[in-house]
Amino acid sequence: MVKKITRFQKFVMHNPFIQFFMFLFLNVKILSVVAFGHGGTRDKK
Amino acid sequence: MVKLSLIEINLKMAKIVILGAGIAGHTAATHLRRKLSKEHEVLVVSPNRNYQWVPSNIWVGIGRMKPKEVFFSLLPLYKKKGIGYKQAKVVSFYPEGNSLETNPFVSVEYLYGDNAGKQEMVTYDYLINATGPKLAFDLTEGLNPGTNKAYSVCTYDHAGHAWDALKNLINKLKQSNEKAKILIGTGHPKATCQGAAFEYILNVEQELNRHGVRDKVEITWISNEYKLGDFGMDGMLMSVGGKPMASDELVEMVFADRGIKWILGAGVTKVEEGVAHYENLEGEYKTETFDFAMLIPAFSGHGFKAFDKGDNEITDKLFKGFMIVDADYTPRPYEEWTVQDWPETYQNPSYHNIFAPGIAFAPPHAISKPRKSINGTDISPSPPRTGMPSGITAKLVADNIIDSINKGAISLHHKGSMGNMGAACIASSGFGMLKGKGISITTYPIVPDYIKYPNSGGRDLGKTFGALGLAGHWVKLSLHYAFIYKAKMKPFWWLIPE
Numbered sequence: 001m002v003k004k005i006t007r008f009q010k011f012v013m014h015n016p017f018i019q020f021f022m023f024l025f026l027n028v029k030i031l032s033v034v035a036f037g038h039g040g041t042r043d044k045k
Numbered sequence: 046m047v048k049l050s051l052i053e054i055n056l057k058m059a060k061i062v063i064l065g066a067g068i069a070g071h072t073a074a075t076h077l078r079r080k081l082s083k084e085h086e087v088l089v090v091s092p093n094r095n096y097q098w099v100p101s102n103i104w105v106g107i108g109r110m111k112p113k114e115v116f117f118s119l120l121p122l123y124k125k126k127g128i129g130y131k132q133a134k135v136v137s138f139y140p141e142g143n144s145l146e147t148n149p150f151v152s153v154e155y156l157y158g159d160n161a162g163k164q165e166m167v168t169y170d171y172l173i174n175a176t177g178p179k180l181a182f183d184l185t186e187g188l189n190p191g192t193n194k195a196y197s198v199c200t201y202d203h204a205g206h207a208w209d210a211l212k213n214l215i216n217k218l219k220q221s222n223e224k225a226k227i228l229i230g231t232g233h234p235k236a237t238c239q240g241a242a243f244e245y246i247l248n249v250e251q252e253l254n255r256h257g258v259r260d261k262v263e264i265t266w267i268s269n270e271y272k273l274g275d276f277g278m279d280g281m282l283m284s285v286g287g288k289p290m291a292s293d294e295l296v297e298m299v300f301a302d303r304g305i306k307w308i309l310g311a312g313v314t315k316v317e318e319g320v321a322h323y324e325n326l327e328g329e330y331k332t333e334t335f336d337f338a339m340l341i342p343a344f345s346g347h348g349f350k351a352f353d354k355g356d357n358e359i360t361d362k363l364f365k366g367f368m369i370v371d372a373d374y375t376p377r378p379y380e381e382w383t384v385q386d387w388p389e390t391y392q393n394p395s396y397h398n399i400f401a402p403g404i405a406f407a408p409p410h411a412i413s414k415p416r417k418s419i420n421g422t423d424i425s426p427s428p429p430r431t432g433m434p435s436g437i438t439a440k441l442v443a444d445n446i447i448d449s450i451n452k453g454a455i456s457l458h459h460k461g462s463m464g465n466m467g468a469a470c471i472a473s474s475g476f477g478m479l480k481g482k483g484i485s486i487t488t489y490p491i492v493p494d495y496i497k498y499p500n501s502g503g504r505d506l507g508k509t510f511g512a513l514g515l516a517g518h519w520v521k522l523s524l525h526y527a528f529i530y531k532a533k534m535k536p537f538w539w540l541i542p543e
Contacts, residue, residue, distance in 0.1 A: 003298045005513075013514035016479060022516035026485050030520070033467035033487040033508045035542035038437055040389040040460035041494075 058084040059450050062151065062169035064135050066091035066119055068099065068432045069403025069439040070175030072543060075534055076443040078128050085450065088129035090167060092156050094119060096532055097201050100432055101525045103244045105204035106339070107252045108212060109476040112201040115525075117533060126534055132157060135176065135347075136164065138363055140396040141354040149398070171446050174368050174401040175439060178344035181233075187316035188232045188342060194319045195232070195338040198245055207339055211249065214337050218258040225336040228321060230267035232340030234312025237277045237427040239268055242341050243296070244472045249339075250303050251475030251482065259304075266300065266307040267321065267333060267340075269424050271416055273297050273307060276470070277426035279413045281488050282502035284510040289501070292486075295511055299474070299484065308333065310416070312424040313340060328419035344404070344427065368401035369393055372409040379414050384464025384494045386410065390457045391442050397455055400442040403435035412492055432528075433468045434491060436543030437461050464492040467508055471521040483517020486510070 005013075012018055061077055063070045066089050077087045097116040104110040123130040133153040140149045148168040155163050180199050182188050190197040196207035218225055229246040231239060246266055253259040266273075274280050274292030281292045300307060310326035321333045321340070346366035353359045363369060372388040386409040393399040408428045416425045441459040448456035467489035475482035487510055493503025501509075531541045 002301045003294055005298060005302045009513075013482070014480075016515060019515040019519070022512065022514055023519045026512060026516055026520050027523075029510070030469045030471075030485070030487055031542065033489050034433060034437075034469050038441070038461040038466045041384045041387070041462045041464045042389065 058086065059170040060086040060088065060168065061171045061173065061446060062167055063087070063089045063173040063175060064091070064151065065089075065175035065177055065403075065405070066093055066096060067175060067177050067403065067435070069177070069405065069435040070173065071096050071119075071532060072436045072439040073173050073175060073402065073443045074123075074128050075126075075532070076440050076539070077447065078126055079539060080443075080447050081450065083127060086129060087127075088131065088167070088169075089119070089123065090131045090133055090135060090151070090153050091119070092132065092134040094132055098525060098529050098532070099199075100521070102198045102201055102204040103241060103248055103473060104476055105201050106196075106198040106207040106211070106245055107248045107476065108208040109252075112205045115201050115529075117529070122533060131155075131165075131167070133165070135349065138349060138351040139166075139354075140172075140351065140363070140399060143352065143354050143356055149396075170398060171449075172399045173439070173442060173446075174399065174405045175403050176347055177404045178367075179347045181343040181345040184343045184345065185233045185313060185316060185340075188313075188340060193316045194335060195316050195321075195340050197342065198241060198339060199238075199341070211252075211337055215253070215256045215258055218261045219256065223261070225262050226334055227262055227264045228267055228333055228335035228338040228340070229264070230308075230311075230340060231269045231426070232313045232316070232321075233343035234269055234314065234324070234422055234424040235427050236269060236341050236343050237429045238341045238344070239270060239276045239426060240429065240431065240470055240472060242266075242268070242339065243276070244474065245339055246305060247299070247303065247472070247474035247482070248476060250305060251477075251480075264305045265333065265335075266305055267311050267313065267323065268307070268309055269312055269426055271310055271326070271414070271425065273300065273309065275413050275426060277411070277413055277429040278488065278491065279493055280502070281486075281493075281504055281509055282506065283486065283488070283504075284506050285512070289506060290511065291502075292511075295484075299513070310424055312418070312422055316340070324418055324420065324422055324424065326416060326418050326424055346407075362395045363393060363399070365407040367407035368399075368405050369395075370401050370406040372407065374407070374409050377410075382410055383496070384462065384490065384492050387462045387464045387492050389460040389462045390445060391438055392445075392457065400446070402438035402442045404430045430463075431468065431470070433543065434463055434466060437466060440543050462492075464490050464494055466491055471517055471524060473518055473521045475518065477518070479515070481515055481518030481522075483514065483519070483521055485512045485517040485520060
């Protein structure tokens with residue numbers, strides 16, 4: 001069964017005040033995932 | 046022989062030739078120029094005179110950005126920064142030289158101006174092949190951007206034409222009571238880049254709403270994916286709001302919310318005026334009609350040839366469609382694929398001074414599980430290699446070349462396998478500072494490691510997450526400005542990570 005986006009979730013998704021803090025969080029989170037820790041895989045085989 | 050010549054290279058000033066000026070080629074050129082002294086030559090050879098920030102093309106395709114906002118001219122920048130530039134396309138590779146030229150070289154052909162059609166030998170000490178993919182529209186009969194009501198957003202030109210056609214359709218719907226059908230997705234059974242089509246379909250849906258014609262349009266997603274949200278990455282399990290959620294559930298939820306229908310496991314084989322012919326995994330041959338379509342073509346190698354010093358063809362030492370690098374190309378079934386198959390340094394195993402970062406390297410295999418229709422047609426996504434890994438791999442290749450030059454011997458200290466690299470897919474799903482929408486997905490690693498992360502679909506759930514909302518649109522817009530700033534090499538550009 002397909003999940004639905006609830007009215008509360010939509011409120012959170014479109015509220016600029018909440019989304020401003022989400023924007024800051026996303027930037028930090030994205031940076032932490034993509035900017036560091038690249039390397040090989042074969043040493044670990 | 047190659048090792049000897051490399052020692053010689055380091056006793057003199059090095060010449061690094063970069064083929065291509067897309068995300069990978071331009072990234073490599075800028076880092077090389079910044080870190081190497083001016084005695085070393087950095088030369089870019091590309092048929093394109095402009096640098097384009099491809100991820101923003103989807104906004105050009107809905108008329109919310111002008112093409113000139115997503116590209117800039119390379120020549121003035123390269124002149125100012127001391128990067129050589131030839132507007133030409135590479136034709137063939139001579140990694141050992143030949144009877145006329147003892148140094149390794151590539152044969153290039155000028156495409157414009159007084160020199161149009163003229164060929165030239167461009168010698169190098171190090172070669173970075175960042176030629177990206179060929180947009181193989183010809184592999185799908187009738188798929189040619191701007192014909193048969195089918196368009197593309199793969200380049201800013203294509204995206205501009207797509208917007209012209211979409212605008213005409215919107216105007217027609219505003220002035221009549223007619224209904225219309227829009228079809229967006231993949232235009233070949235082995236196409237990739239589902240992410241771009243996914244962004245475009247959601248942006249188109251929002252624009253139809255904005256223009257007040259949404260109720261007159263049936264929008265359909267057509268894709269070679271087995272499940273929604275596969276994206277050529279075998280789907281992903283991610284953390285959404287702190288709870289695990291599969292990507293197919295997330296995309297299904299978004300499509301249902303926006304009233305978008307979907308057709309899966311579909312390999313489009315032919316496009317006629319307003320009709321897409323496809324075969325599905327059940328082996329049925331079907332058609333889908335449309336008034337406007339955006340279909341991503343297959344990607345292929347450029348068909349380059351390579352020759353040894355005796356002018357004997359050695360194309361299979363350099364190319365396997367795309368360029369051969371340090372991947373494990375041994376054919377194996379899906380169940381035996383590992384992250385260790387994926388390249389780490391993007392160095393050609395036969396010629397150690399040739400590298401192929403970005404999209405130019407031949408992947409060892411797909412990421413998604415390969416599937417065939419009951420008629421035997423391969424219908425499943427090819428592996429995606431988007432802007433972020435292209436930039437990361439190009440930078441590590443540049444760093445290894447810099448180390449090699451400085452140390453006087455080949456150095457491969459910098460490594461970056463897609464099996465040990467994170468990526469962010471910030472999918473805009475609607476444009477607007479307050480009415481915009483975005484789906485932010487990060488995934489780590491890009492290639493799932495089912496041994497390291499056996500219980501979470503091969504990925505680290507702490508680093509693989511999804512978030513829906515306006516903030517995603519702001520992030521995507523910020524990235525647009527940040528990466529164009531970086532590409533223009535404005536002050537402290539190198540502080541912005543790839």
